[in-house]
Structures are given as structure tokens and as C-alpha cells.
Amino acid sequence: xxxxxxxxxxxxxxxxxxxxxxxxxTNPFTQSLANARSLNLVxxxxxxxxxxxxxxxxTNSENALEWILAHTExxxxxxxxxxxxDKAAMREKLAPLTPELFFRRCPRAQxxxxxxxxxxxxxxxxxxxxxxxxxxxxxxxxxxxRRALDAxxxxxxxxxxxxxxxxxxxxxxxxxxxxxxxxxxxxxxFDENGAAHVLNVLRHDFASDADTSDRLYVTxxxxxxxxxxxxxxxxxxxxxxxxVRNFPVHxxxxxxxxxxxxxxxxxLRFAGLGGTDVAWHGFGYRTYEAFLEKKVPDFDACFAGRExxxxxxxxxxxxxxxxxxxxxxxxxxxxxxxxxxxxQRFDASRVGSYGxxxxxxDADTSDELAFVLESDLREFLR
Numbered sequence: 463x464x465x466x467x468x469x470x471x472x473x474x475x476x477x478x479x480x481x482x483x484x485x486x487x488t489n490p491f492t493q494s495l496a497n498a499r500s501l502n503l504v505x506x507x508x509x510x511x512x513x514x515x516x517x518x519x520x521t522n523s524e525n526a527l528e529w530i531l532a533h534t535e536x537x538x539x540x541x542x543x544x545x546x547x548d549k550a551a552m553r554e555k556l557a558p559l560t561p562e563l564f565f566r567r568c569p570r571a572q573x574x575x576x577x578x579x580x581x582x583x584x585x586x587x588x589x590x591x592x593x594x595x596x597x598x599x600x601x602x603x604x605x606x607x608r609r610a611l612d613a614x615x616x617x618x619x620x621x622x623x624x625x626x627x628x629x630x631x632x633x634x635x636x637x638x639x640x641x642x643x644x645x646x647x648x649x650x651x652f653d654e655n656g657a658a659h660v661l662n663v664l665r666h667d668f669a670s671d672a673d674t675s676d677r678l679y680v681t682x683x684x685x686x687x688x689x690x691x692x693x694x695x696x697x698x699x700x701x702x703x704x705x706v707r708n709f710p711v712h713x714x715x716x717x718x719x720x721x722x723x724x725x726x727x728x729x730l731r732f733a734g735l736g737g738t739d740v741a742w743h744g745f746g747y748r749t750y751e752a753f754l755e756k757k758v759p760d761f762d763a764c765f766a767g768r769e770x771x772x773x774x775x776x777x778x779x780x781x782x783x784x785x786x787x788x789x790x791x792x793x794x795x796x797x798x799x800x801x802x803x804x805x806q807r808f809d810a811s812r813v814g815s816y817g818x819x820x821x822x823x824d825a826d827t828s829d830e831l832a833f834v835l836e837s838d839l840r841e842f843l844r
Contacts, residue, residue: 463512463519464754465526467491469813472736472806475522476501478748482755485512487529510534518708520750521730530730539730542706546729549590549636555703560723565638570614573635578607582639587614590634598674600640643718645725647679648693649732649741651710651753658697659758661732661749662741663689664775666714669835676777678835679733681740683765689717690761696722710753712738736806736818737775743803743820744773772823773803774831778816781838788843790816795842800827 464479464486471491476499479486483502486492487509492501504512513519513534521527527547531540545551550567557563564582567590578601587610588598597617599610614635645666651659663686664679693715712732714725732738738749745764752759778790790810796802803820810816816839823830 463487463509463517464750465489465509465519465521465523465529466495467521467523467525467529469523469525470735470806470808471495471522472739474739474742474748475736475750478751482751484754485509487526489529506533513539516708518754519730520710520754522736523734524728524731527730538707539709542704542709543729545704546706546711546727549588549726552724552727553636553638556700556724558703559699563639563641563723565636568635568637570618570633570635573611573614578604581607581637584640585637586640587635587637590636600672600674641716641718641723641725643716643721643723645714645716646689646693647733648697648713648715649710649738649749650693650697650713652697652701652706652708653756654708656701656705656707658694658701659752660690660694660697661747661752661759662686662738663693664733664740667831667835675779677779678774678776678831679737679740680772680774680831681744682772683761683769686761686765692717692720693722700724710750733775735777735808735813735815737777739804740773740775740820744768744771744822770824772828772831774819774821774823774834776819776821776834778819778839779814780810780816781840781843784843786811790839791842791844792817795819795839798833799830 464484466486467489468491476495480500485502485504488503488505492503495501510533513530514536516536519539527543531543534540545555550565553565568576584600584602586598587601597614599613601607601610647664647666648660649662653659662681664681665685667678667680669677710730710732712728712734716723716725728734732749742748745768747759747764751757792805792807796805799821801822803822806818808815808817819834821830
């Protein structure tokens with residue numbers, strides 16, 4: 463069972479849904495696609511019955527989680543959604559795996575009352591429920607604490623206009639230890655027996671220690687081969703504590719010398735806004751198909767002929783001083799790269815970014831990744 467919702471459904475996902483005819487919930491978003499797409503739409507009663515009966519369920523958008531919680535009676539699934547979406551609850555549940563980590567939940571109204579000198583700096587401050595790194599701040603001292611609070615106050619109203627509270631909670635925050643190491647994003651799922659299956663591993667690169675954006679994620683045959691066994695074992699430990707079944711999840715973690723520390727879990731989906739399609743553009747398999755049809759990819763076959771390639775996805779976030787009235791020069795931006803696999807265009811006023819860029823690079827074109835990571839994109843604003 464598939465649930466699609468605002469703000470965006472990718473072309474590869476929609477193409478596959480047309481061919482496979484997997485059932486999809488009828489709602490205003492899917493009805494808006496009906497003239498252009500032959501989707502297998504089912505009504506709310508049928509969708510709720512399928513989910514309640516335990517059919518594997520996938521959504522492209524966290525906007526759909528509220529509908530599932532309100533209309534279905536699959537307690538195992540709904541309990542997993544509530545737990546995985548609650549960052550503080552997940553910290554408490556997984557504390558046996560990382561007992562040394564500091565975390566604290568705090569309403570936004572009380573953040574200003576905290577004394578930053580009493581916090582175990584550096585810390586990360588982020589919304590209790592969040593999306594695409596919105597509202598995430600790395601704080602190292604009192605000055606950065608004050609700047610973070612000011613930024614949160616400025617952004618809170620715009621978050622409310624773009625996403626429901628279940629996706630981004632502008633009023634409830636989590637403080638936690640800043641974790642060192644390499645950051646990774648995992649598209650994975652737990653099967654009917656609770657076993658973990660990792661479908662893709664992406665390294666999350668940053669321009670600096672202060673960068674918290676989703677500007678650059680990279681994957682390759684070497685990254686997946688090296689890290690997939692380690693993360694599969696770690697996710698097995700996670701599910702020994704959470705106990706979910708038939709459950710897809712997008713996970714952000716940091717890894718340092720074999721130690722894995724979770725950053726966040728995003729339930730019932732893979733990388734958002736079509737980001738999971740990096741596996742399709744790069745390696746030729748669809749993560750959502752693998753989950754819904756129980757088809758774990760033949761990684762060796764998928765990697766054949768691509769061993770020397772790197773595949774990346776880049777969320778094109780606006781510069782801090784953009785007004786929203788500018789146009790983005792997509793053609794000029796795409797011309798900067800040697801092999802664009804896909805450039806998804808977004809309405810920045812609705813999504814909060816200009817789009818997603820998918821690239822193929824190799825040793826001769828790796829400087830293109832540095833450009834993506836470091837550019838503020840101002841040169842492409844018109």
C-alpha cells in the first residue's frame with residue numbers, strides 16, 4: 463500500500479507506480495495527478511483495511527503519517543511511527559546502545575531560560591520532529607546559542623506554512639551531544655521477522671563543522687560494500703529494542719571507528735523529496751520496489767561497470783539572504799556539470815529548496831562535488 467502526499471512525488475516513483483499498479487490512497491494530491499498518471503487509486507476505507515491487515519506500507523512524504531495514525535488500527539505499525547518520529551523517545555529507547563550521550567527535551571518557549579554555560583558544549587539543537595535539516599543548529603558557545611535561538615524565531619512561522627506540525631514541530635526541541643565521526647544516511651527496512659535490510663548507504667558530506675545542510679550525499683559501490691554489513695548489524699541491535707516489522711526507515715547516523723550513533727529516524731519512507739532515487743539513477747534499482755515486493759537488490763550485478771563511479775544527490779537550499787522572489791537558473795546550473803543524471807525542480811516557496819540534483823562523477827570530475835558543496839548558489843539567482 464502506497465500513500466503519496468505533498469509536496470512532491472518523483473518521476474521515477476510515479477513511473478514505477480503506473481507500471482506496477484500498486485494500490486495508492488485517493489487524496490487531493492493523488493487526484494491532482496489523475497489526469498497525467500494512471501494510478502491504481504483506492505478509497506480511504508480500502509487503504510485503511512489494507513494497512514490494518516498488515517500489508518507493507520510506504521509513503522513518499524511524512525505528511526501522510528497523520529492520516530495513517532488517524533485511520534488505521536495496525537498498532538504495531540502505528541506504534542513504530544510514533545516512536546521513530548519522536549526523537550527524544552528514540553534517544554530513551556536506544557540509550558542502552560549509547561549510554562554516554564547527553565540529551566534533553568525542551569519546549570521552544572523555555573529555550574531562552576536555559577543557561578548556555580551550563581550545557582555540555584558542543585551540542586546540537588533541533589526540532590523534536592524535523593525534516594531536511596530544517597532548524598538544526600550546532601552550538602559551541604553562548605554566542606552561537608543566542609544566534610541559534612534568533613534563527614529559530616525567524617524561521618518558525620515559515621515552517622508552519624510549508625509543513626504540518628507532525629513533520630516539523632516548531633514548538634518542541636531536543637538538545638543532544640554533538641557527535642563526531644563521518645555522517646551517513648541509510649535507506650533500510652525491517653522485514654516481517656524484524657530482520658534489517660540496508661538498501662543504500664550514502665555518506666553525508668559537509669562544507670564545514672558548522673554546516674548542517676543536506677547539500678551533498680554521495681554513494682558508490684565501495685561505500686555500500688564497506689559500510690552495509692556494519693549498519694545492518696547495528697540496525698539489528700536497534701530493532702532488538704524497538705521491535706518493528708515490515709517497516710521502512712530513513713536513518714541518519716554518525717560512525718567513528720566502528721561506533722555508530724543515531725542522529726534521527728524517519729519512519730515509513732526512504733530519503734525524502736525523491737532523494738532515494740539516487741539508487742535508481744546510479745545503480746538501476748528502486749528502493750521502494752525492493753521493500754514493497756520483497757526484492758533485495760543483487761548488489762554485485764548493480765555495481766558491475768560502475769565500480770569507479772560516485773553518485774550524489776544534492777538538495778539545493780537557498781542562500782540565507784534569499785527573499786524568495788528570485789528565479790533559479792536551472793539550465794545555467796546544470797551546464798556546470800559533466801553528467802547530470804536528473805535535476806528535479808521544486809517550487810521553493812512550497813518546499814523550501816530549489817530542487818534535487820543527481821550527478822555521476824569519477825576521479826576526473828570529482829571537483830564538481832566540491833563546487834556543489836561549497837557554492838551558495840547566488841550566481842544562479844535571477
